[in-house]
Every structure is written in C-alpha cells, then in structure tokens.
Amino acid sequence: MIDTRTSQAPPAATPEAPLVDNFGREITYLRMSVTDRCDLRCVYCMAEDMTFLPRSEVLSIEELTELGRTFVAMGVRKLRITGGEPLIRKGILTLMQNLGSLQGLDELCLTTNGTHLAQHAGALKEAGVDRINISLDTLKPERFRSLTRFGDLNTVLDGIKAAKAAGFKRIKLNCVALKNRNADEADALVGFALEHGLDISFIEEMPLGAITEHGRAEEFVTSAEVRASIEQCYPLTPSSESSGGPARYWRHAGYDSRIGFISPHSNNFCASCNRVRLTATGRLLLCLGQEHSKDLRAVLRSPGFDSASLQQAIVEAIAIKPKEHTFDLAADAPQIVRFMNTTGG
Ligand code: SAM
Ligand code: SF4
Numbered sequence: 145m146i147d148t149r150t151s152q153a154p155p156a157a158t159p160e161a162p163l164v165d166n167f168g169r170e171i172t173y174l175r176m177s178v179t180d181r182c183d184l185r186c187v188y189c190m191a192e193d194m195t196f197l198p199r200s201e202v203l204s205i206e207e208l209t210e211l212g213r214t215f216v217a218m219g220v221r222k223l224r225i226t227g228g229e230p231l232i233r234k235g236i237l238t239l240m241q242n243l244g245s246l247q248g249l250d251e252l253c254l255t256t257n258g259t260h261l262a263q264h265a266g267a268l269k270e271a272g273v274d275r276i277n278i279s280l281d282t283l284k285p286e287r288f289r290s291l292t293r294f295g296d297l298n299t300v301l302d303g304i305k306a307a308k309a310a311g312f313k314r315i316k317l318n319c320v321a322l323k324n325r326n327a328d329e330a331d332a333l334v335g336f337a338l339e340h341g342l343d344i345s346f347i348e349e350m351p352l353g354a355i356t357e358h359g360r361a362e363e364f365v366t367s368a369e370v371r372a373s374i375e376q377c378y379p380l381t382p383s384s385e386s387s388g389g390p391a392r393y394w395r396h397a398g399y400d401s402r403i404g405f406i407s408p409h410s411n412n413f414c415a416s417c418n419r420v421r422l423t424a425t426g427r428l429l430l431c432l433g434q435e436h437s438k439d440l441r442a443v444l445r446s447p448g449f450d451s452a453s454l455q456q457a458i459v460e461a462i463a464i465k466p467k468e469h470t471f472d473l474a475a476d477a478p479q480i481v482r483f484m485n486t487t488g489g
Contacts, residue, residue, distance in 0.1 A: 265307045
C-alpha cells in the first residue's frame with residue numbers, strides 16, 4: 145500500500161501549463177540550434193572534416209520563428225539561440241528581432257564562439273537579445289589555434305569587447321576544461337573574467353560525437369579539480385545563486401563575477417532539468433544525453449499545417465522526456481553519436 149503521508153505526486157500538465165513532464169518538471173527553457181555549420185572546428189565538438197547538412201534540411205527563419213512563438217505561447221520563458229555558430233546563419237538578425245518581440249518571453253539569449261560578435265553586437269542588442277555566452281577555452285593564441293584547429297583568438301577578444309560596449313550585462317564565458325590542453329589556464333581565465341567584469345563557467349567535456357584528437361576519458365578533469373587549481377590564486381566562496389541552469393556558482397571576494405561549474409559527470413543535475421533542445425533540422429531533443437526526440441519539422445512541413453497540430457506534437461514530446469542522462473565516462477566511445485554542433489549545445 146502506498147503511504148500517502150510521505151508520497152507526493154509531482155505536478156501534472158494542465159491546459160494552462162501544458163509543458164510539465166512525467167516527473168513533474170516544468171519546461172520553461174528552449175535551446176534552438178539555428179545551424180550545424182561553424183567557422184571553427186573545436187577539437188571536443190567536431191571532427192576535422194565534417195559533412196554539414198544540405199540547406200533544405202535546416203529550418204528556415206520563418207519555421208524557427210513559428211517554433212519560438214509556439215513554445216513561448218505554451219509557457220517557455222527563456223530561449224537560447226545556439227548552433228553550430230549562430231552568427232554565421234543567414235537571417236540571424238531577423239530571427240532575433242522576431243523572437244525578441246514575443247510577448248511572454250523573459251529572456252532571449254545567445255551562445256556564440258564570438259568570432260563574428262564585433263560586427264553584430266550592437267544589432268543583437270537592438271534586436272532584443274538580453275544575454276550572451278561566449279566560448280573561450282584559452283588566452284593563448286597558439287593554443288586557441290590548436291583547440292579550434294584554425295581560429296584567431298583576437299577575433300573573439302574583439303567580440304567580447306564589442307559585447308561589453310553594446311551594453312550587454314552579465315556576459316558569460318564558457319570554457320570546456322581539458323586536463324592536458326587548457327586546465328592549467330583556469331586561474332588565468334578567471335583572472336581575465338574578474339578584470340573584465342564577466343561571469344565564467346567551466347564545463348566538463350561530454351561524450352557527444354566521435355572525435356579523434358584526444359581520448360575523452362584521458363582529458364577528463366572534474367570541476368572540483370579545476371576549482372582547486374583556481375583557488376590557489378583566487379579563493380572562492382560558494383554562492384547560493386542560480387541562473388536556472390545546471391551551473392553551481394562561486395565568487396571571489398571584492399568582484400561581481402560569478403564563477404560557475406557545469407558538471408554533467410560529477411554532479412548530476414537532471415532532477416531540476418527545465419529545458420529541451422531543438423536541432424537545426426527541427427528535431428526536438430528531450431535530453432542532451434539520450435536519443436528521445438520528436439520531429440517537429442515534419443509537423444511544420446505537413447500539408448495543411450496548423451498551430452494546434454504543432455502544439456499537440458510538443459505536448460506528446462514532453463511526455464517522453466527521460467528522467468536523466470546516463471553518460472558513462474569510463475567508456476571512451478561516444479555514447480551519443482550526434483555532435484554537439486548538431487545538438488544545440
Ligand atoms: N558555436 C557556439 C559556441 O561555441 O559557443 C555555440 C554552439 S557550441 C556547440 C555551445 C557550447 O557547447 C560551447 O560552449 C562549447 O564549448 C560547448 N561544447 C561543445 N562540445 C562539447 C562537449 N563535447 N562537451 C561539453 N561542451 C561542449
Ligand atoms: Fe563551432 Fe561552437 Fe562547436 Fe567550437 S564549440 S566547433 S565554435 S559549434
């Protein structure tokens with residue numbers, strides 16, 4: 145017999161709050177990949193010779209707008225545009241304007257590698273983008289070139305400067321920490337973030353897609369190890385603040401910057417997951433580390449499409465959101481065959 149004194153049923157989906165999954169988690173955050181293409185080839189994200197999708201398979205700006213509008217009408221309050229590299233997508237500013245004007249949206253965010261930010265930062269701010277995350281794994285030009293296979297660090301540093309000048313608040317740097325390739329720079333990256341008034345998050349590498357340049361297990365370094373090395377220069381105190389995501393934050397006295405750690409391996413955060421991801425081809429992924437998904441492009445492109453059928457498909461998708469990811473670090477082979485650039489990281 146179930147003991148009703150201690151068991152509490154999770155909240156269920158209702159017509160007013162349709163995006164509640166079977167574990168009582170309300171989905172309020174959608175990450176949308178607008179392209180699988182990129183001007184860099186980061187070693188942990190992509191193979192060197194990638195084959196990209198034919199353009200006809202990628203959602204159009206109108207389709208992306210329709211999806212954003214529908215999710216917001218169904219209770220999503222935060223949208224993050226990502227990729228691939230979103231700033232090389234044709235029509236990106238139009239998309240940002242369309243999404244930036246949606247009633248009911250609290251935050252429109254962008255994740256970018258920063259290489260094209262110097263040209264676009266002002267226009268993105270005007271279009272209604274609230275927050276920007278910029279990937280930065282190293283401050284050494286040669287190392288940047290090797291981690292991205294051919295990138296120029298200065299383009300990213302110029303992009304960061306432009307984002308600050310455009311008035312974006314709480315710009316966040318994202319750094320994927322790799323034991324033998326950049327973990328020794330964690331303190332320098334924190335110093336850079338403190339000096340420039342930026343937040344920074346260190347991410348444990350995830351086994352998405354087959355890569356050749358390093359063994360993922362070999363390069364694995366825990367958030368705790370990265371934090372310990374930072375603390376040799378910058379003592380940190382834990383902070384209870386949350387950005388509604390998986391990062392756990394710390395602060396260094398006297399500075400406004402938040403120093404975050406995203407630890408899919410060492411700290412499983414699935415119980416509070418509030419997000420889903422849309423690939424550039426319109427596949428709605430219910431979990432970063434599982435293959436449960438729904439093809440929303442097929443719904444959008446079906447003859448006689450109407451928004452009720454799209455809403456119904458989204459409700460059905462949320463019902464199959466898995467309880468948790470099951471990344472296994474001991475296995476060096478990819479557990480998920482898709483790369484991060486197609487996933488919408
Ligand atoms: N191109 C943009 C960028 O680099 O910021 C947006 C897309 S990128 C896929 C989004 C984020 O995913 C980046 O911060 C990147 O460092 C991170 N990322 C890529 N592959 C990853 C992996 N295998 N494990 C953990 N993070 C990864
Ligand atoms: Fe491109 Fe971002 Fe992947 Fe690097 S992490 S290859 S910048 S999509």
